[in-house]
Amino acid sequence: MERHDVLRLAMDAGEIMLVNGGETYRVEDTIRRICQAGGLSGAEAFVTPTGIFLSVDGAGGDQPLSLVRRIPQRTIDLNKIAGVNDFSRRFAAGRMAVDEGMQELAAIRREVTHNHGRTLLASGVGAAAATLLLGGALADLFPAALVGAVTMRLLDRLTVLQTTHFIKEFAGGAIAAVIALLLSEAVRLAGGQAGLLHPDKVILGTLYLLVPGVTFTNAVRDLIAGDLVSGAVRGLDALLVAGALAGGSGFVLAFWGGGF
Amino acid sequence: MALLIDLILSFIVTAAFGVLQQLPARTLLPAGILGVVGRLIYLGVNAQGQSPVMGSFLGAVAIAVLAEALARWQKMPVIVYVVASFIPLVPGLTIYESMRVLLQGEYTRGIALATQAGLIAVAIAAGLAIVSSVARFYKSRAARGRR
Numbered sequence: 001m002e003r004h005d006v007l008r009l010a011m012d013a014g015e016i017m018l019v020n021g022g023e024t025y026r027v028e029d030t031i032r033r034i035c036q037a038g039g040l041s042g043a044e045a046f047v048t049p050t051g052i053f054l055s056v057d058g059a060g061g062d063q064p065l066s067l068v069r070r071i072p073q074r075t076i077d078l079n080k081i082a083g084v085n086d087f088s089r090r091f092a093a094g095r096m097a098v099d100e101g102m103q104e105l106a107a108i109r110r111e112v113t114h115n116h117g118r119t120l121l122a123s124g125v126g127a128a129a130a131t132l133l134l135g136g137a138l139a140d141l142f143p144a145a146l147v148g149a150v151t152m153r154l155l156d157r158l159t160v161l162q163t164t165h166f167i168k169e170f171a172g173g174a175i176a177a178v179i180a181l182l183l184s185e186a187v188r189l190a191g192g193q194a195g196l197l198h199p200d201k202v203i204l205g206t207l208y209l210l211v212p213g214v215t216f217t218n219a220v221r222d223l224i225a226g227d228l229v230s231g232a233v234r235g236l237d238a239l240l241v242a243g244a245l246a247g248g249s250g251f252v253l254a255f256w257g258g259g260f
Numbered sequence: 261m262a263l264l265i266d267l268i269l270s271f272i273v274t275a276a277f278g279v280l281q282q283l284p285a286r287t288l289l290p291a292g293i294l295g296v297v298g299r300l301i302y303l304g305v306n307a308q309g310q311s312p313v314m315g316s317f318l319g320a321v322a323i324a325v326l327a328e329a330l331a332r333w334q335k336m337p338v339i340v341y342v343v344a345s346f347i348p349l350v351p352g353l354t355i356y357e358s359m360r361v362l363l364q365g366e367y368t369r370g371i372a373l374a375t376q377a378g379l380i381a382v383a384i385a386a387g388l389a390i391v392s393s394v395a396r397f398y399k400s401r402a403a404r405g406r407r
Contacts, residue, residue: 114285122279127276204352208350214343
């Protein structure tokens with residue numbers, strides 16, 4: 001009974017980390033640490049980006065236990081990783097009951113770090129700053145903020161696409177390209193001088209926000225830690241996402257023709 | 261002046277990217293500063309006439325070293341600081357250019373640009389990896405020493 005609960009607590013902690021973009025070795029380390037603190041001997045965790053396999057020895061007449069959990073979807077929330085990291089340290093250090101631990105994990109799961117308003121603001125400001133950084137003109141500032149915010153908002157709302165994130169990134173590239181090109185067309189039709197708006201720089205500024213940063217860093221860190229399977233899978237994932245981003249915008253640009 | 265504006269923009273890009281990846285609030289400022297440091301080193305190395313690959317590598321090394329130090333100081337996972345900070349080093353313009361000329365049928369130039377972008381990505385990864393593995397080595401030695 002008690003052993004099952006500890007095992008489930010460790011699994012839950014690991015799952016929160018992995019789902020939100022934690023590195024493989026960190027998830028394994030956290031699970032092992034919690035199991036040890038909970039009095040389970042011989043805990044072994046095998047973690048890949050798509051699933052966690054966990055088992056403990058059957059020392060002293062106890063039955064060996066094991067638990068497998070599939071991870072069908074992943075998002076990114078680094079605050080939750082930091083939260084579970086901190087939790088596992090405290091659980092390992094002090095006398096915390098398993099129930100109490102479960103409640104803490106539930107609280108970490110519910111926690112919202114940056115709400116919709118703040119992420120929307122970050123999308124706009126970030127896209128505008130990235131556009132200027134890449135050599136956009138001052139006239140690109142507001143269009144870029146608009147394209148960045150609208151693209152991120154649309155992707156957020158298109159929950160149908162969340163399941164296969166390759167399609168999501170492809171759509172992100174395409175949406176950013178369409179809006180940027182439409183805006184530049186509108187400026188031209190309104191009698192603005194040609195070349196006032198740089199749709200290419202605006203598209204790039206927005207795509208910067210979709211760069212698979214967490215996946216890329218995790219791939220590197222997993223590979224150094226010796227998790228070759230996870231590292232290779234994540235590297236491939238990052239490559240696919242980058243390809244999808246470029247493909248989505250390239251697809252639109254190729255059809256648009258002249259403006260490109 | 262142009263440099264100052266560039267660095268301010270790097271800070272904003274890093275912090276905004278950090279918000280989108282849900283970095284804990286108290287790490288946004290340090291992460292933004294790391295983004296600026298990485299960019300500054302990248303630009304400095306480029307100004308010496310070195311290739312952008314070298315600049316990206318050294319920028320990534322600097323980011324990773326400072327991230328390891330910050331992680332120990334603020335008791336946070338290292339990944340929190342690294343994830344956003346290298347974004348100003350990403351060769352977005354090169355990737356875009358390579359895609360554009362490839363679509364126009366200029367295969368030789370397109371492949372050359374794509375290769376350069378790929379090398380920069382590898383340089384960033386190598387910069388992060390080298391520092392990270394050295395840090396792990398010292399960490400495991402320290403752990404053994406304590407026992």
